[in-house]
Amino acid sequence: MGYKIKFDSFFSYSFSLDCVIFGYENGKIYALLIKRAIEPFIGEWAIPGDLVYPDEDLSDAASRILTELTKVDGVTLHQGQTFGKPKRHPQGRVITNAYFALVRKEDINAEADSWAEEVKWLPIREISQLAFDHNEIVESTFELLCQKLKREPICFDLLQEKFTLNEMQQLYEYSQNSELDKANFRKKVKPIPLINLHEKQKNVKHRPANLFKFDSQRYSELVKEENYSFRM
Amino acid sequence: MGYKIKFDSFFSYSFSLDCVIFGYENGKIYALLIKRAIEPFIGEWAIPGDLVYPDEDLSDAASRILTELTKVDGVTLHQGQTFGKPKRHPQGRVITNAYFALVRKEDINAEADSWAEEVKWLPIREISQLAFDHNEIVESTFELLCQKLKREPICFDLLQEKFTLNEMQQLYEYSQNSELDKANFRKKVKPIPLINLHEKQKNVKHRPANLFKFDSQRYSELVKEENYSFRM
DNA sequence: GCAAAAGTGTTTGGATTACACCCATGC
DNA sequence: GCATGGGTGTAATCCAAACACTTTTGC
Numbered sequence: 001m002g003y004k005i006k007f008d009s010f011f012s013y014s015f016s017l018d019c020v021i022f023g024y025e026n027g028k029i030y031a032l033l034i035k036r037a038i039e040p041f042i043g044e045w046a047i048p049g050d051l052v053y054p055d056e057d058l059s060d061a062a063s064r065i066l067t068e069l070t071k072v073d074g075v076t077l078h079q080g081q082t083f084g085k086p087k088r089h090p091q092g093r094v095i096t097n098a099y100f101a102l103v104r105k106e107d108i109n110a111e112a113d114s115w116a117e118e119v120k121w122l123p124i125r126e127i128s129q130l131a132f133d134h135n136e137i138v139e140s141t142f143e144l145l146c147q148k149l150k151r152e153p154i155c156f157d158l159l160q161e162k163f164t165l166n167e168m169q170q171l172y173e174y175s176q177n178s179e180l181d182k183a184n185f186r187k188k189v190k191p192i193p194l195i196n197l198h199e200k201q202k203n204v205k206h207r208p209a210n211l212f213k214f215d216s217q218r219y220s221e222l223v224k225e226e227n228y229s230f231r232m
Numbered sequence: 233m234g235y236k237i238k239f240d241s242f243f244s245y246s247f248s249l250d251c252v253i254f255g256y257e258n259g260k261i262y263a264l265l266i267k268r269a270i271e272p273f274i275g276e277w278a279i280p281g282d283l284v285y286p287d288e289d290l291s292d293a294a295s296r297i298l299t300e301l302t303k304v305d306g307v308t309l310h311q312g313q314t315f316g317k318p319k320r321h322p323q324g325r326v327i328t329n330a331y332f333a334l335v336r337k338e339d340i341n342a343e344a345d346s347w348a349e350e351v352k353w354l355p356i357r358e359i360s361q362l363a364f365d366h367n368e369i370v371e372s373t374f375e376l377l378c379q380k381l382k383r384e385p386i387c388f389d390l391l392q393e394k395f396t397l398n399e400m401q402q403l404y405e406y407s408q409n410s411e412l413d414k415a416n417f418r419k420k421v422k423p424i425p426l427i428n429l430h431e432k433q434k435n436v437k438h439r440p441a442n443l444f445k446f447d448s449q450r451y452s453e454l455v456k457e458e459n460y461s462f463r464m
Numbered sequence: 465g466c467a468a469a470a471g472t473g474t475t476t477g478g479a480t481t482a483c484a485c486c487c488a489t490g491c
Numbered sequence: 492g493c494a495t496g497g498g499t500g501t502a503a504t505c506c507a508a509a510c511a512c513t514t515t516t517g518c
Contacts, residue, residue: 058316084290206495207488438469439515
């Protein structure tokens with residue numbers, strides 16, 4: 001850090017954090033969008049974000065944004081790319097860091113607030129024009145999510161706590177944008193520590209599927225003691 | 233972006249960019265370190281970095297830092313994590329974005345300049361205490377490099393233009409911190425478009441190895457037309 | 465000839481793929 | 492009974508690991 005220009009003159013930036021909130025339902029991965037209630041880009045759809053407060057770590061800012069909008073707490077956040085084109089924000093030099101959060105869509109009741117005139121879930125592959133460079137942010141973040149789904153057991157943050165293997169399979173099919181063989185998918189799932197709840201799906205007009213739950217405790221043990229590594 | 237605090241009061245941040253410059257030689261991956269000639273942390277070892285200028289994109293800042301120190305140009309840069317703990321910089325709120333560059337160590341003659349009292353290459357696994365949170369930055373960036381080495385043909389940015397298969401193998405051995413079987417390694421390399429130069433290694437007291445060169449043109453064709461994807 | 469590393473072939477077992485089949489439920 | 496998806500087994504194939512062997516150079 002060779003400060004070739006007077007140090008103080010650099011304190012004229014702003015730093016924001018944009019958070020893509022992912023949810024899953026019925027075979028599709030969604031992002032939570034807000035209709036901006038403030039300038040710039042008032043009235044346009046965007047992902048939630050805010051400036052980072054002076055005493056906040058980046059992940060704290062992400063948590064704050066997430067909690068204000070969804071009222072859920074204790075969600076794991078994942079850092080994405082940072083976007084810093086000089087002209088990306090019409091009101092000044094704002095560099096933004098992307099984060100993403102995985103929530104259980106059915107548990108969330110996001111409501112409009114001071115930031116947002118309106119709020120909606122939209123399937124990732126059906127999002128059209130957003131404010132700022134938010135399309136780019138959503139795309140890069142979704143790509144990162146897809147990569148992480150293959151190497152970390154984070155699909156369980158999107159699925160309901162109790163889920164069927166078919167729901168899980170459809171999540172992977174959407175993320176990989178391809179169909180998978182049922183029997184082979186289940187063979188791949190075998191080594192993952194799941195608890196078979198021996199409960200059945202209800203109100204379906206076919207043979208009801210078994211419900212499962214991720215065994216996070218056994219997962220940690222496996223990682224530590226047996227050198228297990230999640231792979232899908 | 234709900235500006236709940238007056239917008240202007242946020243323009244009191246600074247944004248920097250730190251660049252880990254990786255090189256390879258003799259079975260080891262190195263990082264280029266500088267001994268700081270300025271406060272804070274004067275006299276301590278650190279990775280090169282600077283504040284991002286007002287009209288610069290992040291990658292431009294990374295290029296600038298790289299070029300000033302190494303005099304090389306046209307190097308591909310890779311973005312890493314962003315670090316923003318409120319107290320990470322003793323002089324104020326400085327958020328930093330990590331980048332990394334891959335250079336051919338033998339082609340570089342980095343020299344001390346106004347930033348740096350001294351400059352040196354150090355093997356990644358032998359770096360001790362650095363200034364700021366730079367150890368964390370180096371580690372996270374190296375991890376990212378190792379991941380990318382598996383899915384992108386970037387080892388050729390580290391290797392000399394003409395290299396032997398054994399040099400390539402040792403690069404992967406260092407990055408994965410494990411030994412590999414020669415025969416199996418070569419089988420894996422088979423599908424990669426390499427040009428066999430039919431030139432031999434010189435001044436070795438054993439059978440001289442063949443020299444190869446990465447065929448980047450054929451690589452692009454393969455990716456486009458045959459759906460090839462690099463994998464190691 | 466010997467040491468050292470280059471370079472190649474074969475065997476084996478485990479994982480992945482494709483596909484076929486049976487099962488339980490609602491209507 | 493039939494439509495719908497749940498759930499499982501098998502054979503064929505591909506791939507990766509282990510290992511042995513031959514080749515070429517300097518001394």
